[in-house]
Amino acid sequence: MFFNPLMMQMPGEFTPTTQHAMQEAILTPRFYTTDYKAVDKLHVDHMREEFEWIRSEFERDYNKGHFVRNDEFLAGFDDMPVRAQFIEFLERSCTAEFSGCILYAEMVKHLKDPTMRAIFKYMSRDEGRHAGFLNKTMADLNVEMNLNVLHTRKKYTYFKPKFIFYSVYLSEKIGYARYIEIYRHLQKNPQGLIHPIFKWFEKWCNDEYRHGEFFSLLMRSQPELLAGVNQRWIRFFLLAVYATMYLNDARRADFYQALGLNWREYDQRVIRLTNTISTQVYPVTLPLDNPSFFKNFDACVRYDALSRQLDAKGDAISKLRSARLKSAIGVRLLATYRLAPQVTTAANRWQGLAGFPNYPGVRANERAVSA
Numbered sequence: 001m002f003f004n005p006l007m008m009q010m011p012g013e014f015t016p017t018t019q020h021a022m023q024e025a026i027l028t029p030r031f032y033t034t035d036y037k038a039v040d041k042l043h044v045d046h047m048r049e050e051f052e053w054i055r056s057e058f059e060r061d062y063n064k065g066h067f068v069r070n071d072e073f074l075a076g077f078d079d080m081p082v083r084a085q086f087i088e089f090l091e092r093s094c095t096a097e098f099s100g101c102i103l104y105a106e107m108v109k110h111l112k113d114p115t116m117r118a119i120f121k122y123m124s125r126d127e128g129r130h131a132g133f134l135n136k137t138m139a140d141l142n143v144e145m146n147l148n149v150l151h152t153r154k155k156y157t158y159f160k161p162k163f164i165f166y167s168v169y170l171s172e173k174i175g176y177a178r179y180i181e182i183y184r185h186l187q188k189n190p191q192g193l194i195h196p197i198f199k200w201f202e203k204w205c206n207d208e209y210r211h212g213e214f215f216s217l218l219m220r221s222q223p224e225l226l227a228g229v230n231q232r233w234i235r236f237f238l239l240a241v242y243a244t245m246y247l248n249d250a251r252r253a254d255f256y257q258a259l260g261l262n263w264r265e266y267d268q269r270v271i272r273l274t275n276t277i278s279t280q281v282y283p284v285t286l287p288l289d290n291p292s293f294f295k296n297f298d299a300c301v302r303y304d305a306l307s308r309q310l311d312a313k314g315d316a317i318s319k320l321r322s323a324r325l326k327s328a329i330g331v332r333l334l335a336t337y338r339l340a341p342q343v344t345t346a347a348n349r350w351q352g353l354a355g356f357p358n359y360p361g362v363r364a365n366e367r368a369v370s371a
Ligand SMILES: [Fe+2]
Pocket: 097, 100, 126, 127, 130, 207, 208
């Protein structure tokens, strides 16, 4: 389902960047909608204290003053390396951030529980800030992307609430992992710092980590979402999120190379970190140490590259061969899905991020249990 980009012809009334972001390519960031009434009916009272604690964390607004561009952003970037790819990176990131902003704002409109409303309001605030920062950075490069047009004209994908929780939780955590891995790499290798925006990633990714903490709590408050047949859905979303990123980044090797990163090593680090973090809530994760896992992913990358070459030729035989390669990607992913999952245990469960605030009640409980 992720590998067959269907490009929609957009009318010429928008700037090329806005048009591009609106194209419904399967691998591009999407906008989501859900059954808000069903979300409103979720029972959260039994964990009110923990939700309130998260709400108070968001209320602190740790990054209130962080997203302000400085003079470094006004330097000339006309001759920067991989300028077009960098702009595409900004555009995709901006669309993804804005998509979160809108989804969370819709939750605020539809939910009645005051704690939940406040949490979604704060998260929408953060995502709006992130999207705005990226949008202004694009404007600095003389690229215009109209977020209002995106809001009203981009197609929305409907997901059941539980699918929103699985996928948005992972988006937040993988977003954290992507940003922090780039930040740490550039700290050690400043020659790859092609633009100052990357210096903002450390505090930025903490917002994403915190958002993920909320979705982890939300899923823990609904234990049926983590049991039985839903474990298959959890594995499906883990695979979908990892595979989509891997294929996307393989197509953008030049961009990562300009930062001094090998896309494959970078992606594998990001996937490992996300998989480890997600043991905080998921009873099963993917078996990354199974030799077939990344072998299958690498095969998908090869098929995808060949298939794109054939698509570019455009003749009937090439199209047929390309279609065969696309189904081969599906077969590899299905085989990956069928690998025995890694089961979360007390020994391998993620214990939280060092230096990151955790709900104090949980620690108190743990002390009580171990005493
Ligand atoms: Fe964000």
